[in-house]
Amino acid sequence: MSSKEELFLLIRRDSWRDGLSVRALARKYGVHRRLVREALCSAVPPPRRTPRRHSPRLEPFKKTIDQWLLDDLEAPPKQRHTVQRILARLRQELGAEIAYSTVWDYVHRRRQEISEAAGAAPAAGFVIRHNQPGMDAEVDFGEAWVDLAGERTKCYLFAFRLAYSGKAVHRITTSCAQEAFLDGHVHAFRTLGGIPAGQIRYDNLSPAVTRVIRKSRSRDEHPRWHDFRLHYSITPFYCEPGLRGAHEKGGVEGQVGYWRRNYLTPVPRVDSLDELNDAFIAFEQAEKNRRIGMRIRTIGQDFTHEAPLLLPLPGEPFETGLAFNPRVDRYGMVAVRVCRYSVPVRYIGRTVHVLLRSNEVVVFHGRTEIARHARLTTKGAERLVLDHFLEVLLAKPGALAGSEALDQARRAGTFTPAHEAFWSAAKRTLGESDGTKALVHVLLLHRHLQHRDVVAGIQAALAAGACTADVVALEARKAAESEGRSPTVTVTVPLPEPVAPPELPLPSLTERRTARLPPDQRALPALERWDQLLHHRPGRDPR
Known part of the structure; x- marks a missing residue:
C-alpha cells in the first residue's frame, strides 16, 4: 500500500x-x-496526471514531420525515415535547431497514430501451434566461435529440434555447406533413433533450396538434397523468406541462442571439433531434466512418449560427403575446395577419389583408403603428413630440414624430441646425408609399429650409442613384448560405398539407320498357304 x-x-x-x-x-x-x-x-487515490510537454521549437515543423511519416506508409520498409534522418532533414532543409530527444518523443508517438489513422494493417498476431508427438521438427544453423587448437575459429552450430518434446540434437562444424547440412541430419536421426513422421521446418538454406518461387511455398530443391530426403522419407516445410518466416520455426531459433549462451560461453577451448561434439552428448543428457516454459513434464519425459512414434531408419546409409576426382600433382597434393591435402607420393599423376565430409577429407585410390585429414577452413591452407613423403626423402635427404611436412609434424607432436635427438646423433656419426636417411628409415617404422614403441626404441638405441633403424626396430619390439602385446599396427581401412553408374539408354544402330528412310507403304505378306511350301519340289510351281 x-x-x-x-x-x-x-x-x-x-x-x-x-x-x-x-x-x-x-x-x-x-x-x-x-x-x-x-x-x-473515494478510498482509492486518483491517478497522477502526467503533464503534457510542449515543445515550442518543434511546433512550426510538426506538419512537415507528419507529412514525411505519411509518405513512409507507401515507401519500401528499408527506406523509411528514421529519427536521425528526420532530424538531419530538419536541420539541412529548414534550418531547425532541435534536440534529438525532442524529435524522438514526437515521432515515436505520431508514427503509430498516423499508421492507425491511415488504416494500416495492425500488428501481426501469433497462433499457438498444436504439436503432436513424433510428427514435426525444426532445423537451423547458427554461428559460434571456438578456440580450435589455439586459434579462434568461426564455426557453425547445427540444431535439430523435435517440436513436441523439445528434444534437440546439436553438431558443430567448420562449415555450413551441404555436406555439413546432411551430416547433421544423419547424426540427429541416429541420436533420436528415428525420423519425424510429419513435417520438418527449414528456412531457405542454399544446401537445400536453389530457387525460391515468389508468392508460393514451392521451392526448386538441390538434386542431392532431393535424393537425401527421399532416402529418409523427409517431408520438408519451407518458411517464408527473411524475417517474415522466422516465427514459423521459432523453437529452433531460440534453441540455437540458448545453446550458445549456456554451453558455448565462455568460448570453448578444444584441440578438435570431435572433442567438442563428444561433450555435446553429455550436455544433451543434462537437458533431459529441464522443463520448457511452464510445462509440467521434462524434456526427457516427453521424449520417452515421443520416441516410439518416430519412423524407423532406413537399412542402408546415405553418404553425406561430396565426391571429387582430382589428380595428384607433382608435390603429392590434391586440391579440394581451395585447400590442399597430401597423399602418398607413389600416387603422383594418378586420379584419386575424394570424399569431402563436414569435418574430414578421405582420399581413396580405387577402393583403398590412402589418406585421411581433418578438414581445413582457411582459403589456401595446406595439410601435409610427413609419412607421405618418406620415399622422396630417401632420394633427396637434403629436402627434409626445410620441408613444410616436417614443420607440421613438429607442431602436431608426431615428430618428437626423441626423433630430433636421433637425427642429431645420426648426423654426427654418419654425416649429414646418411644420418638423414637413417632417420627416414626410422620414420618408416611407424607404418607397421606403434608410435610409442618406436619412440621407446629410439631412446633405447640412443642409450646404447646405436644410430641404425634395425636397432630401433629391435628395441621397439622388445618394448611391446615387455608389456605383453603385439607391436604391429593393425589398421582397419573402411571401404567407401560403391557408387552405381548412371543408367544411360543404349543407342540403337537400326533406329539411327532407318530414321532417314521414307515410311514403308507395302502391304504385309499373306501367309495362309505357308505350309504348302514344305511339300514344294524343286523345279515345280507350288501353285
Missing part, C-alpha cells in the same frame, strides 16, 4: 470514528481541504 493510500485510509477512519470536519482533518494531517474531500469521496 502506498503512502497516499494509507493517508486516505486514516482520513476516512477519523471522519467516521471521531466525526472530524474537513477543516479539522486538513489541520490534523497538514494537507489541503481539497485532498480531504477526495479521500472522503
